[in-house]
Amino acid sequence: MEQQHAGLKKWVDEVAALTKPDRVVWCDGSEAERDRLTKECLATGELIALNQEKLPGCYLHRSAAHDVARTEHLTFTCTPTQEETGPTNNWMAPAEARAKLSKLYDGAMKGRTMYVVPFLMGPVGSSFSKVGVEITDSKYVVLNMRIMTRMGKVAMDTLGKGGEFTKCLHSIGDLSPERRFICHFPQDNEVWSVGSGYGGNALLGKKCMALRIASYLGKKEGWLAEHMLILGLQDPQGKMHYITGAFPSACGKTNLAMLDPPKSMPGWKAFTYGDDIAWLRPGADGRLYAVNPEAGFFGVVPGTGTKTNPAAFRMIQKNTIFTNVALREDGTPWWEGHDDPPPAKALDWQGRPWTPESTEKAAHPNSRFTTPAAQCETIAPDWENPNGVPIEAMLFGARRARVVPLVYQSRSWQHGTFLAATLSSETTAAATGKVGVLRRDPMAMLPFVGYNTADYWQNWLDVGGKLKHPPKIFRVNWFRTGENGKFLWPGFGENLRVVKWVLERVAGHGEAVETAIGYVPTKNAIDRSGIDLSDQALEQLLRVDLPEWGEAIGSQEEFFAKFGARLPAGIRDEHAGLRARVTSAPDYNVDH
Ligand code: GTP
Ligand code: SPV
Numbered sequence: 001m002e003q004q005h006a007g008l009k010k011w012v013d014e015v016a017a018l019t020k021p022d023r024v025v026w027c028d029g030s031e032a033e034r035d036r037l038t039k040e041c042l043a044t045g046e047l048i049a050l051n052q053e054k055l056p057g058c059y060l061h062r063s064a065a066h067d068v069a070r071t072e073h074l075t076f077t078c079t080p081t082q083e084e085t086g087p088t089n090n091w092m093a094p095a096e097a098r099a100k101l102s103k104l105y106d107g108a109m110k111g112r113t114m115y116v117v118p119f120l121m122g123p124v125g126s127s128f129s130k131v132g133v134e135i136t137d138s139k140y141v142v143l144n145m146r147i148m149t150r151m152g153k154v155a156m157d158t159l160g161k162g163g164e165f166t167k168c169l170h171s172i173g174d175l176s177p178e179r180r181f182i183c184h185f186p187q188d189n190e191v192w193s194v195g196s197g198y199g200g201n202a203l204l205g206k207k208c209m210a211l212r213i214a215s216y217l218g219k220k221e222g223w224l225a226e227h228m229l230i231l232g233l234q235d236p237q238g239k240m241h242y243i244t245g246a247f248p249s250a251c252g253k254t255n256l257a258m259l260d261p262p263k264s265m266p267g268w269k270a271f272t273y274g275d276d277i278a279w280l281r282p283g284a285d286g287r288l289y290a291v292n293p294e295a296g297f298f299g300v301v302p303g304t305g306t307k308t309n310p311a312a313f314r315m316i317q318k319n320t321i322f323t324n325v326a327l328r329e330d331g332t333p334w335w336e337g338h339d340d341p342p343p344a345k346a347l348d349w350q351g352r353p354w355t356p357e358s359t360e361k362a363a364h365p366n367s368r369f370t371t372p373a374a375q376c377e378t379i380a381p382d383w384e385n386p387n388g389v390p391i392e393a394m395l396f397g398a399r400r401a402r403v404v405p406l407v408y409q410s411r412s413w414q415h416g417t418f419l420a421a422t423l424s425s426e427t428t429a430a431a432t433g434k435v436g437v438l439r440r441d442p443m444a445m446l447p448f449v450g451y452n453t454a455d456y457w458q459n460w461l462d463v464g465g466k467l468k469h470p471p472k473i474f475r476v477n478w479f480r481t482g483e484n485g486k487f488l489w490p491g492f493g494e495n496l497r498v499v500k501w502v503l504e505r506v507a508g509h510g511e512a513v514e515t516a517i518g519y520v521p522t523k524n525a526i527d528r529s530g531i532d533l534s535d536q537a538l539e540q541l542l543r544v545d546l547p548e549w550g551e552a553i554g555s556q557e558e559f560f561a562k563f564g565a566r567l568p569a570g571i572r573d574e575h576a577g578l579r580a581r582v583t584s585a586p587d588y589n590v591d592h
């Protein structure tokens with residue numbers, strides 16, 4: 001490919017001088033290039049061919065056993081001052097980070113090929129879109145980036161001779177967590193990652209650029225980069241509605257994005273726009289418009305079956321890279337939650353013999369598929385619309401076994417921003433660390449805000465201030481459990497019942513009671529036709545337990561205190577307002 005961009009060429013030369021690869025290859029994104037790299041990966045064992053008759057174009061990758069999820073404790077924001085990074089991110093001084101990582105990059109690509117991967121985040125020709133260039137020594141990363149982004153020539157054409165781009169430098173290094181760092185330099189529009197080949201640590205267009213760097217650019221330029229799915233819904237009258245959903249990792253974005261309307265709700269149709277990231281900008285008409293910057297899905301495999309997510313299950317039968325799933329004797333993959341029962345014999349995600357008697361899981365809980373968005377049967381016909389789609393409602397969801405009702409509506413954009421800022425969830429396998437621990441995860445962005453989260457909240461308030469028709473903001477919780485520890489709500493396609501109420505509220509009807517925390521649906525407002533959900537279960541799902549909320553307010557206060565004077569007044573006011581409403585509610589002490 002012709003290298004016309006002097007700044008890009010200079011950077012590539014500098015990196016090559018430091019990392020000392022045997023050769024440098026500029027990627028054009030062509031099918032021939034994909035086929036060549038795939039062949040090389042098959043030869044080295046980086047990829048294992050799956051049964052090509054049953055699953056054309058599908059391959060398995062087994063990662064290093066200790067490199068299977070994002071490593072948040074090794075992820076840093078490198079702003080000139082620690083104050084700019086804030087209390088919820090790890091900070092490293094830029095000079096220190098550059099010195100430390102330069103040592104790790106020095107000679108790291110000896111004997112290897114260095115790939116230069118230009119990529120475009122966002123639709124071609126869209127004012128939302130941004131160019132990045134990833135330099136990597138991993139063919140697996142190149143093949144994944146080719147699916148997840150618009151890669152190669154199209155990005156170079158968009159970049160032109162002098163365009164801006166995010167510099168994304170990646171080397172797998174020796175894969176040791178001791179020498180693993182994912183560093184962001186927002187002021188320099190740059191990411192340096194070393195020591196991991198896993199998804200969010202290595203596919204730098206995704207979390208590193210499209211969330212951490214983009215959230216910083218959004219602050220500067222007046223827009224939002226969010227960890228959100230984008231879903232279009234056609235109602236039985238034929239009208240289209242657009243919503244987003246922000247849920248922490250492994251909390252249901254891909255599933256909701258490919259929602260399968262239940263048979264008992266005829267006339268509804270769902271269209272997928274995005275499953276993980278949304279870039280949102282105020283439009284000239286005062287509405288908020290969303291585009292999906294990605295071109296593929298990097299989805300959680302376990303739990304994907306025709307009963308839960310049929311569109312995803314069918315989507316991953318071709319042109320898919322599977323990472324860390326189990327392998328059956330006939331060369332097809334298997335995982336917990338697959339349509340087929342557990343195989344009598346298989347190789348687990350590390351390639352070790354596995355039988356149903358094994359105590360360990362066959363697939364890693366954070367095993368993933370990488371698949372082109374275009375081959376999803378629910379993909380919206382206009383998913384690459386350069387103008388994006390106007391958002392009516394935003395859902396914030398998380399795993400909460402207790403306290404948080406199935407759904408409630410905030411009172412305003414400011415209250416909704418507060419509600420999102422206080423989101424908390426039980427941790428999952430998508431990041432290393434203990435699973436099931438409750439933590440605050442504002443906007444589902446805790447690990448992805450690229451600067452001080454207090455300033456990020458101010459940007460939310462500022463962007464909302466520019467909107468004549470701001471989206472309505474809702475909290476949802478598919479994960480509330482009953483006394484037996486089982487989920488009370490059927491979830492998956494049935495989540496449409498909640499979304500239906502959300503859209504009714506947006507339209508100005510939809511019955512609700514005003515509570516201290518916001519508007520909660522009346523029991524009759526949730527459509528239960530065709531499902532077996534008792535009055536009692538629904539009451540439990542919708543219950544607002546004020547003493548429990550009293551405790552939550554205390555924990556919110558502790559969280560907000562970390563931000564000191566930087567906490568926006570709008571957030572402080574909403575917190576005080578909630579406290580006043582909860583403690584003055586007539587039945588506050590009833591359960592004490
Ligand atoms: P990331 O890709 O990590 O950002 O995850 P995600 O938010 O896209 O989550 P995903 O849709 O992949 O779901 C993660 C897990 O939650 C899967 O095991 C799903 O089966 C499960 N899940 C998703 N939706 C629901 C639901 O409505 N109810 C229940 N009980 N489980 C769900
Ligand atoms: C997530 O963890 O939210 C993901 C997977 O979507 S990763 O790309 O690793 O961030």
Ligand code: MN
Pocket residue numbers: 227248249250276
């Ligand atoms: Mn995600």
